[in-house]
Amino acid sequence: MPVIQVSLIRGYSGELKQRLCARLTDAVRHSIAADPEGITVLVHEVEPDAYMRGGRQRMPGAEGKDGKPGMSPEQVVRAFLSAMEARDLGAAKTLLDDEFVMTFPGSGEMHRLEELVAWAGGRYRFVRKCIAAVETCGDGDETTVFCHGELSGEWPDGTPFSGVRFIDRFELRRGRIVRQQVWNDLALARP
Incomplete structure (x- = not known):
């Protein structure tokens, strides 16, 4: 069965991580005939000081609450x-x-x-x-x-x-x- 691994910069809320896992599970279910119980989603977190992109340290993006961009x-x-x-x-x-x-x-x-x-x-x-x-x-x-x-x-x-x-x-x-x-x-x- 499918195993999906996601790496995130530490700092996102548990609610966002749960929503991400649920959406990834749904994406797999809609793509292949997999039983949801057989789909594994793993979230790996890295410290902000252990991550760079484009030669620059990055911070977690905005989760989006209260009408701000980034809301689901x-x-x-x-x-x-x-x-x-x-x-x-x-x-x-x-x-x-x-x-x-x-x-x-x-x-x-x-x-x-x-x-x-x-x-x-x-x-x-x-x-x-x-x-x-x-x-x-x-x-x-x-x-x-x-x-x-x-x-x-x-x-x-x-x-x-x-x-x-x-x-x-x-x-x-x-x-x-x-x-x-x-x-x-x-x-x-x-x-």
């Missing part, structure tokens, strides 16, 4: 959805590509978050997403992230709703959101 695609999507739920449009915009476009059921294409807020204003007071699962696929600079779960919130008259199914599809380019497509059952749940 899932982290970007979760940060965006959290910022939108909090109506922190400034934070949400930092995660968007210049060519960003979004569509919601019945909305048509929108390019600015303010358009979404205005469009949604007559549909509900607020909405929250309870994410059941997030799936990431793609390679290189292009990534697609799907998340699904249930919506809850309040209708314009203050009546609460919950248990409304949704699926969001995000396309990312170089770590920034280019497209968001949303499907949900809000129209079926509306009184």
